[in-house]
Amino acid sequence: MSKLGNLGARLYRGEVGYDFVGKRKIWYGISILITITAFVALMVRGLHMGIEFEGGAVFNTPKTSVSAAKAEEIAEEASGHQAIAQRLGNDTLRIQISGVDTDKSDHIKSELAKELDVKADDINADLVGPSWGDQIANKAWQGLAIFMILVVIYLAIAFEWRMALAALIALIHDLTITVGVYALVGFEVTPGTVIGLLTILGYSLYDTVVVFDSLKEQSKDLAKQTRFTYSEVANRSINSTLVRSINTTVVALLPVAGLLFIGGGFLGAGMLNDISLSLFVGLAAGAYSSIFIATPLVADFKETDPQMKALKKRVLAKRRAAAAKGESEEAPAPAAEAGEDAEDTPAVVGPRSGPRAQPVRNRGRGRPSGKRR
Amino acid sequence: MAAPKKGRRQGTQGKPGRTLVFILIALVALTGGMFLSGHTTPRLGIDLAGGTSITLQAKNEPGQKNAINETNMNTAVDIINKRVNGLGVSEAEVQTQGSENIIVNIPKGTNAKQAREQVGTTAQLFFRPVIARQPSAPVDGGKDKGDKGDKDKKDKQGSSPTPGAGDKGTDKDGDKDGKGDKSKDESTSPSPTPTTQGRSVTDGLKDEPTPSGKSSDKPQDKKDETPKPDPTGDPSAKLQEQFAKLDCTDPKVRTKIKEGVKPSDPVVACGKDSDGNWNKFILGPSEVSGKEVDDAKAVFDTTGAAGWKVTMDFSKTGTKQFGEITGKLAGKQSPQNEFGIVMDGEVVSWPFVQQALTGGQAEISGSFDQDEAKDLANILSYGALPLTFKEQSVTTVSAALGGEQLHAGLIAGAIGLALVIIYLVAYYRGLALIAIASLGVSAALTYTIMTLLGPTIKFALNLPAVCGAIVAIGITADSFIVYFERIRDEIREGRTLRPAVERAWPRARRTILVSDFVSFLAAAVLFVVTVGKVQGFAFTLGLTTLLDVVVVFFFTKPLMTIMARKKFFAGGHKWSGLDPKRLGVTPPLRRARRASAPAAPVDPKEA
Numbered sequence: 002m003s004k005l006g007n008l009g010a011r012l013y014r015g016e017v018g019y020d021f022v023g024k025r026k027i028w029y030g031i032s033i034l035i036t037i038t039a040f041v042a043l044m045v046r047g048l049h050m051g052i053e054f055e056g057g058a059v060f061n062t063p064k065t066s067v068s069a070a071k072a073e074e075i076a077e078e079a080s081g082h083q084a085i086a087q088r089l090g091n092d093t094l095r096i097q098i099s100g101v102d103t104d105k106s107d108h109i110k111s112e113l114a115k116e117l118d119v120k121a122d123d124i125n126a127d128l129v130g131p132s133w134g135d136q137i138a139n140k141a142w143q144g145l146a147i148f149m150i151l152v153v154i155y156l157a158i159a160f161e162w163r164m165a166l167a168a169l170i171a172l173i174h175d176l177t178i179t180v181g182v183y184a185l186v187g188f189e190v191t192p193g194t195v196i197g198l199l200t201i202l203g204y205s206l207y208d209t210v211v212v213f214d215s216l217k218e219q220s221k222d223l224a225k226q227t228r229f230t231y232s233e234v235a236n237r238s239i240n241s242t243l244v245r246s247i248n249t250t251v252v253a254l255l256p257v258a259g260l261l262f263i264g265g266g267f268l269g270a271g272m273l274n275d276i277s278l279s280l281f282v283g284l285a286a287g288a289y290s291s292i293f294i295a296t297p298l299v300a301d302f303k304e305t306d307p308q309m310k311a312l313k314k315r316v317l318a319k320r321r322a323a324a325a326k327g328e329s330e331e332a333p334a335p336a337a338e339a340g341e342d343a344e345d346t347p348a349v350v351g352p353r354s355g356p357r358a359q360p361v362r363n364r365g366r367g368r369p370s371g372k373r374r
Numbered sequence: 375m376a377a378p379k380k381g382r383r384q385g386t387q388g389k390p391g392r393t394l395v396f397i398l399i400a401l402v403a404l405t406g407g408m409f410l411s412g413h414t415t416p417r418l419g420i421d422l423a424g425g426t427s428i429t430l431q432a433k434n435e436p437g438q439k440n441a442i443n444e445t446n447m448n449t450a451v452d453i454i455n456k457r458v459n460g461l462g463v464s465e466a467e468v469q470t471q472g473s474e475n476i477i478v479n480i481p482k483g484t485n486a487k488q489a490r491e492q493v494g495t496t497a498q499l500f501f502r503p504v505i506a507r508q509p510s511a512p513v514d515g516g517k518d519k520g521d522k523g524d525k526d527k528k529d530k531q532g533s534s535p536t537p538g539a540g541d542k543g544t545d546k547d548g549d550k551d552g553k554g555d556k557s558k559d560e561s562t563s564p565s566p567t568p569t570t571q572g573r574s575v576t577d578g579l580k581d582e583p584t585p586s587g588k589s590s591d592k593p594q595d596k597k598d599e600t601p602k603p604d605p606t607g608d609p610s611a612k613l614q615e616q617f618a619k620l621d622c623t624d625p626k627v628r629t630k631i632k633e634g635v636k637p638s639d640p641v642v643a644c645g646k647d648s649d650g651n652w653n654k655f656i657l658g659p660s661e662v663s664g665k666e667v668d669d670a671k672a673v674f675d676t677t678g679a680a681g682w683k684v685t686m687d688f689s690k691t692g693t694k695q696f697g698e699i700t701g702k703l704a705g706k707q708s709p710q711n712e713f714g715i716v717m718d719g720e721v722v723s724w725p726f727v728q729q730a731l732t733g734g735q736a737e738i739s740g741s742f743d744q745d746e747a748k749d750l751a752n753i754l755s756y757g758a759l760p761l762t763f764k765e766q767s768v769t770t771v772s773a774a775l776g777g778e779q780l781h782a783g784l785i786a787g788a789i790g791l792a793l794v795i796i797y798l799v800a801y802y803r804g805l806a807l808i809a810i811a812s813l814g815v816s817a818a819l820t821y822t823i824m825t826l827l828g829p830t831i832k833f834a835l836n837l838p839a840v841c842g843a844i845v846a847i848g849i850t851a852d853s854f855i856v857y858f859e860r861i862r863d864e865i866r867e868g869r870t871l872r873p874a875v876e877r878a879w880p881r882a883r884r885t886i887l888v889s890d891f892v893s894f895l896a897a898a899v900l901f902v903v904t905v906g907k908v909q910g911f912a913f914t915l916g917l918t919t920l921l922d923v924v925v926v927f928f929f930t931k932p933l934m935t936i937m938a939r940k941k942f943f944a945g946g947h948k949w950s951g952l953d954p955k956r957l958g959v960t961p962p963l964r965r966a967r968r969a970s971a972p973a974a975p976v977d978p979k980e981a
Contacts, residue, residue, distance in 0.1 A: 056469070131469060137455075137905055144903035144912075148896050155895060159888055196838040196911045199900065200845055203893040203915060207849065210889040211856065218881070245852075245859045251797055252855065253848025256790025260841060263786040273783050276841045284845075 018240040022232045025297035032174055032294055039181020048180070051189040054138070056131045058106050060096040062124050065117045072096055072117065079112035080105060141195065145202070152206060160217055167298035168209045171290040175205040179283040186278065193276040201283030208249070209291040215242045216296060223312065230313045235300040239292055250288035257281045390932030397928040401815065404822040416821070417481060417828035419465035419836030422780050425481040428490055430454075430763040432474040442474050446760040451476055456756040456905060457492045465834035465910060475766065481834045490765065492749060498758040499664025500637055500716045501699060501736075502657035504724055507709040510622035510644065510654040610640075613656055617642050622652035632719030637663060643714065645721025655721055657714050661699035664717075666692025670754035672747035673737075682747035685737040686754060693734035701730035783837065787844040794851065802858060808937060809854045812930045816850050819921050836907070839914045846918035849893070853926045857882040857934070875938040879931060886926055893919045 021028075060076070067075075076096050098109065106126050114121035149169060156165035179201060183190065216238040223234060260277035303309050408414060417423075432442045432450070451468050458466040458478060466489075467479040480489050621627050622644035635641050637660035645653050669687045688696055703711050704727045712726040715738055723738050742750070791813075798806040820843060827833035835843075860882040864874035897916030901909055 137908065140904040141900075141908045144900045144908065147903055148899040151899060152892060152895055155892070192907050193838045193841070196842065196907065199896075199908065199911055200842055200915070203896045203919075204845070204849065206892045206896070207852075207889045210892050211852070211885055214885040214888055241863075242859075245855050248797075248801065248855045248859075249848070249852040252794050252851045253845065255793040255797065256787055256844045256847055259786040259790030259793065260783060260844065263782075263789055273786070273837070273841070276838055280841065280845060284848075 018237060019243075020236060021239045021292060022236040022297045022300045025293075025301070028293035028297060032290070036174060036177050036181070039177050039184070042181050042184040046184045046187065048184055049187060049189045051191040051194075052131075053192050054131050054190065058098045058109070058126060060098070060106075060110065060113060060124055060126050062096070062113065062117055063119050065119055067117050072113070075113060075116045076109060079109040141199075148202075156210070156213075160213055163302035164213050164216075164295075164299050167295045167302065168206060168213070170298060171209050171287075171295035172202065172205050174290050174294055175201055175283055175286040178286045179279055182282045183279065188275060188278060191275045194279050197276045197279030197283065200280060201287060204253070204284055205287035205290065208246070208287050209295045211249075212239060212242050212246065212291050212296055213299070216299065224308060227312070227315045227319050230316050231303045231309045232300040235296050235303075239296050243292075246288060246292055250284070253284050253288075254281065257284060390935040393928050393932040394936070397815065397924075401818055401822070404819065404826065408822050408825050411826065411829055413825055413828050416824040417832070417834040418780075419834045419839075420467060420479045420481050422835070422837060422840075423482045425479055426489075426768060428478040428480070428493060428768050429766040430476045430478065430493060431766045432476070432761045433764050441761055444473075447474070447476065450759045450761055450763070453756050453759055454478060454493050457752060458489055459905065459909075465836050465907070476763065490768065492753065493763075495718065495753055495759075498718055499667065499754060500660035501662040501696065502641075502660050502714050502716055503699060503703055504655055504709045504712040504714050505640065505658055506617065506656040507712070507724065508617075508654055510620060510652040613640055613642060617654060617656050620644070620654045622646075622654050628720070635719060643716060643719065643721050645714065645724060653721070653724075655714055655724070657716065657721070660716075661713070662688070662692055662695040664754065664758050666695065667754050668692070670751040672742075672744065672751040674744075682742040682744050683737050684742070684747050684751045684754065685735060688734045688736070693732065696734070696736065697730050697732040700727045700732075703727040704729045780837065780840065783840055783844075787840075790844065791847060794847065798851070804942065805858050808930060808933050809851065809858070811933065812854055812925055813847065813851065815929050816921055816925045817847075819925065820846070820918060823917065823921070833913070834910075835914075836910070838907070838911065842911060842914050843918065846915075846922070849918070850922045850925065853886045853890075853922055854930055856885050857926070857930065861934075872938045875934050883927075886923070890919050890923050 062072075065072075076098055080098050096113070110124050110126050111121050113119075113124055117124075149172075153165045153169055156168055176198060179198060183194065188194070216235055219238045219241070220231060220234045223229075223231060229237075257277050257280045260273055261281050304313065432447065434442060447470050451470055454476065455466070455468040458468065458480060465481050467477075469477055478489070478493050616631075620631070620642055628644050631642055631644070640656060640658050643655045643657055645655060647653060666689045667686045668689045671685050673683055673685050675681055675683050699713060703713060705711065708726060709724075711728075712724045714721040714724045715736075716722070738750070795806070795810055798809050802809065824833060824835060857878065860878035861871075861874050864878045865871065867874075869877065894916060897912045897919060900912035901916060904912065
């Protein structure tokens with residue numbers, strides 16, 4: 002762990018760092034690709050709305066040795082509709098068929114009874130309407146819209162509008178990816194899914210805000226110096242919170258991974274899988290987007306600001322002057338094992354030691370002595 | 375969410391012990407309360423624990439041929455859903471079954487009887503002018519049967535109702551403008567009662583206890599009075615005849631006269647006063663319908679005749695209509711200056727009017743107890759069912775998902791939690807102890823509060839909520855991680871532990887508050903706007919977010935402060951997670967006390 006600790010320290014001081022912001026085109030590209038895939042999946046495959054949204058029929062069979070896959074086949078043949086059969090822990094089957102009407106249900110029941118070798122009377126069939134009526138869905142959309150407006154206002158006040166916008170884009174990005182994965186995997190959308198999505202909504206913003214908070218802190222007196230551009234500072238703030246981001250993501254994902262792989266492994270399909278899949282994908286996307294999407298976006302937005310443009314000019318000019326003097330600003334540093342690819346990258350921000358350990362030159366302000374340069 | 379503002383560097387350094395004791399006392403109190411209440415596990419939703427299933431069948435009303443259609447059924451589902459799911463946390467489920475049945479599933483531990491009363495009531499409310507009123511005695515002089523057998527709560531509402539007039543304190547939908555509000559600015563508009571002492575009740579409502587049915591204002595001794603034809607609605611001879619024969623003491627008769635009634639026709643109806651005596655009425659066509667009631671509240675009336683009553687706020691249209699009808703009735707002779715508030719075909723009260731009431735409010739008072747008033751208010755707020763329903767069956771249902779899902783979930787959650795602990799210990803060493811203790815406190819608080827909310831607000835936990843709680847672990851842990859990383863950063867600056875702990879706090883605190891506020895905002899908005907399961911989720915999210923803040927502020931921070939004084943941590947033992955060498959500190963500028971081999975016993979490390 003000491004290696005890690007050391008790495009943390011060097012990340013903190015900005016001795017090492019991975020150029021997240023500089024490579025932003027790659028991340029944007031990856032995200033756009035995934036988002037497009039998600040959209041295509043949605044268009045082509047669509048979402049399977051579960052029985053709670055569409056209504057349909059549920060058949061519960063007594064103990065049987067027939068496999069779930071076989072039962073699914075039988076049910077689909079009998080009904081002509083998509084069926085989902087699940088084997089429950091006690092060897093009974095639960096077969097859900099959406100979009101089945103009454104006269105069909107008896108037929109399906111007898112078919113099932115025949116194939117599963119049980120009495121038709123023992124299969125309990127229930128025809129149900131959606132328990133999640135349109136109203137619940139509409140209200141949920143309404144709530145989402147209101148929340149997004151409020152959160153943008155709040156972030157614009159607490160940080161600035163650029164960050165608010167970037168956070169919103171990251172949020173939409175996370176939700177789209179999660180929904181897209183659902184369409185790809187073909188899981189049914191249940192109330193659990195919706196609740197998973199809403200959890201992601203909170204978490205995605207939460208995570209982004211933590212990174213933004215550090216960015217805000219580090220870019221406080223940006224205009225008063227000529228050493229770094231905004232993008233470089235943004236990158237440094239990502240790097241300095243990187244350890245926290247990785248740890249948090251691991252800690253948040255571990256229990257969910259437990260639910261998804263262990264819980265799902267125990268039981269096959271079920272509510273647990275629904276929820277944990279959406280959570281797993283969403284949390285991972287949320288952690289990714291707060292580092293790779295949201296912060297670079299802020300840097301992009303910010304660099305269009307005339308003040309920041311001027312700063313960039315000044316910084317570059319100063320660096321050129323320094324380079325002309327023959328001072329090399331670049332100090333190659335070992336790459337941080339950050340993100341998924343750890344290639345050798347030059348340090349982004351390259352003072353020879355931590356910013357704080359620098360002799361404080363060119364700064365008379367803030368000294369109690371009031372000493373001028 | 376507001377943290378007590380403390381001066382920088384002060385933090386809770388002064389008395390961390392006290393804060394710790396405070397939160398532990400709170401925890402003990404909650405646990406004690408939990409055992410005292412006799413509920414030691416949270417209420418589980420239908421998916422996990424099963425419950426009661428009520429099947430309602432829509433009844434075909436004569437004269438409403440095609441009333442039972444999909445639209446009406448769905449409307450009924452929505453309304454019933456709101457009624458049984460008042461706060462959205464009770465996890466009740468409502469769905470249609472077949473073309474004319476509605477299933478209502480209520481989780482175990484809900485008051486099924488109360489729920490049944492709520493779902494079955496149609497709640498059709500009309501305000502009709504009274505054309506004639508008489509005390510109703512059995513026509514054949516028979517026994518007064520049916521009073522005892524009829525447990526319908528509405529029968530208990532004898533009435534000394536008053537339409538309250540006056541300005542509303544809060545105005546939700548623009549009643550402020552419009553014609554019907556001339557009395558807005560009058561702080562005391564005369565109350566519609568003979569004894570006029572306009573008084574303000576809390577919400578700006580004026581009302582007066584009116585004399586009850588026995589008083590001379592509402593003559594009861596006019597048995598021979600034949601109804602006078604009212605210019606507004608001349609009762610037909612048929613109606614007159616029906617009225618003369620009507621025996622309101624017979625429940626069968628009462629049921630019969632409600633059938634096939636149209637709001638646009640004059641009707642005969644029955645109503646009971648607060649003394650339990652039946653009155654019979656001829657009522658004019660409905661002037662205002664219950665659809666125009668925007669909101670209804672159960673209010674405890676501390677003034678006058680103390681007791682529970684239900685106040686109603688009308689919509690814009692309703693306000694106008696109500697102003698008109700009361701204007702028309704004012705100044706007429708008794709009983710034609712009265713209007714009947716008719717609920718599901720029964721007159722629940724018949725206040726009389728002295729002047730036009732334009733404040734957009736009315737109230738129903740009677741001998742309610744708190745639950746009855748609340749139920750009625752709840753039913754009125756959520757509107758009338760478009761159909762009448764008959765309770766077909768009430769059965770218990772077993773868990774929809776079966777215990778294995780919950781078990782698997784809990785096992786998976788426990789494994790996940792163990793992994794989290796292993797990870798934290800590997801990375802944070804000794805600091806992980808603080809994190810684990812905090813997680814423990816957080817979990818204990820969540821569990822006890824959720825358990826206690828079961829009996830108090832019918833909070834029920836469904837499987838998604840369990841998963842949500844497991845995810846909340848990660849979000850809670852994040853707060854510690856933010857704080858620990860800050861402390862380590864401070865140590866990297868070359869500080870010793872105690873100042874590092876104090877300096878790191880304000881910065882970590884801000885991050886924690888800002889990010890938690892975002893989560894809390896999501897929870898609050900969703901809770902206010904949505905219904906059903908989404909609302910239940912929002913509640914859980916809000917609760918866990920608040921607890922996260924509470925635990926970090928009142929447990930983690932003070933504990934950290936105390937631990938910082940311990941040699942094991944302050945000395946930067948290599949197992950403490952705060953070893954400056956491990957953190958890669960360049961030799962500090964100041965002297966850092968580094969005990970190379972502390973005599974302090976190394977705490978046992980168990981994952």
